[in-house]
Amino acid sequence: MNRPPLTKIAQQAVSRACRAHGRAIDATVGNGHDTLMLARCVAPDGRVVGFDIQPSALDHTRQRLNAAGLEQHVELINAGHEHMRDLLGDGWVGNTDIVMFNLGYLPGGDKSIITQPDTTTSALAQSLDMLRPGGLLSLMLYRGHPGAEAEIAAVTQWIETRSRSCNRPAPGCIWCGVLSHRRAQSTRSNR
Numbered sequence: 001m002n003r004p005p006l007t008k009i010a011q012q013a014v015s016r017a018c019r020a021h022g023r024a025i026d027a028t029v030g031n032g033h034d035t036l037m038l039a040r041c042v043a044p045d046g047r048v049v050g051f052d053i054q055p056s057a058l059d060h061t062r063q064r065l066n067a068a069g070l071e072q073h074v075e076l077i078n079a080g081h082e083h084m085r086d087l088l089g090d091g092w093v094g095n096t097d098i099v100m101f102n103l104g105y106l107p108g109g110d111k112s113i114i115t116q117p118d119t120t121t122s123a124l125a126q127s128l129d130m131l132r133p134g135g136l137l138s139l140m141l142y143r144g145h146p147g148a149e150a151e152i153a154a155v156t157q158w159i160e161t162r163s164r165s166c167n168r169p170a171p172g173c174i175w176c177g178v179l180s181h182r183r184a185q186s187t188r189s190n191r
């Protein structure tokens with residue numbers, strides 16, 4: 001039996017935790033597939049904020065949202081996710097249903113621009129402040145590109161440290177998937 005691509009499994013887990021009228025953060029907007037899915041989940045009255053350091057990714061995603069008539073639910077911010085705590089208002093702290101990370105490089109873009117261990121783990125820590133009790137932190141990591149193993153090691157250590165020291169209810173769940181480069185390519189072509 002064919003298993004759906006991990007990116008789809010992540011989206012299914014996220015949409016189960018998402019609430020209409022809720023709040024969601026797309027920490028890595030990229031080509032906007034996840035942003036669009038989150039916008040659909042929170043409609044008609046919820047909000048999505050998306051971060052990416054590449055303006056071209058945000059432009060592309062804006063077009064995708066416009067085509068779906070969902071742009072009014074989404075604010076796209078051209079900044080690193082490591083600034084989310086400073087850039088989002090207090091209303092997001094402890095009040096966010098989902099924070100979604102899809103790490104690595106922009107498919108179809110410059111493969112040398114990748115998420116980095118330090119900024120990723122800083123953003124993960126800030127995500128825990130954003131999430132409501134029972135919220136979901138979703139993480140997709142990729143193997144195979146230069147820099148991938150260092151990021152996987154840093155994120156794995158961050159998760160292990162958090163689970164040892166976690167003494168508060170948020171988040172309800174961390175969903176984490178790791179794709180190999182070959183599998184990631186076939187996943188992208190399926191999207």
Ligand SMILES: C[S@@+](CC[C@H](N)C(=O)[O-])C[C@H]1O[C@@H](n2cnc3c(N)ncnc32)[C@H](O)[C@@H]1O
Binds near residue numbers: 034080102106
């Ligand atoms: C794998 S892509 C994301 C795919 C996206 N979720 C989608 O559905 O198409 C990773 C993205 O992370 C972005 N990125 C890299 N460093 C970042 C940072 N510090 N903050 C936010 N985004 C970053 C890259 O520019 C790239 O567009």
